[in-house]
Amino acid sequence: MAEDNKRQLASAPAPKQTISRPSTSPPAFKTKNPMITEECVKHLNYRIEQEEYSSRIYLAMSMWLDDNGYKGAAKEWRTYSNEELGHADFARNYLLNLGVQPNTPALQSPTQTFTGLPQIIEMSYEHEIEITRQCKELASHAMKMADHLLYELAMKYLHEQQEEMGKMQDLMDELEAFGTDKIAMRLLDNKLGG
Secondary structure, three states, X not given: OHHHHHHHHHHOOOOOOOOOOOOOOOOOOOOOOOOOOHHHHHHHHHHHHXXXXXXXXXXXXXHHHHHOOOHXXXXXXXXXXXXXXXXXXXXXXXXXXXXXXXXXXXXOOOOOOOOOXXXXXXXXXXXXXXXXXXXXXXXXXXXXXXXXXXXXXXXXXXXXXXXXXXXXXXXXXXXXXXXXXXXXXXXXXXXXXX
16 A cells, blocks of 8 residues: 555655746735834835925025125024924834834925015015925825824924925015015115024
């Protein structure tokens, strides 16, 4: 009987070997912490990208202002640029604290030339309105998901946006009240340089 088993094994076809091919679909989302979802990670990586892009916008404005004689305003817009990088760190630190490595985004080159300080103020005002809208969306998402940690972060962003909108609204009000002639711009530039 043992002889028969040996013959059967010898005559049985060898098991077919297959080579597994790598999957073309993206790997499943993995995190070290169950308190964060893939959707939350996407929102926060987007926030990092937008804050870094804001920094680049304000840096480009600062360099144009400096090159065109607005030394005080150039200093102020450089400060705004640096603040935006700090805002990106809010989301980076949140992700890292929950065991997720944030993305380092590729960024577009912002506009490099402007018609003057009034245009820069108006563009900055419009940009801050857009960033505030994005931060409200983040807060709405956090509330919808009952993610209280994310909501706290969104409120931190909205608090910052309240300050940013206040600064830009003051500058818009000054343009409306005092105009955009050379004397008004000189006085505003001196004020911004503090």
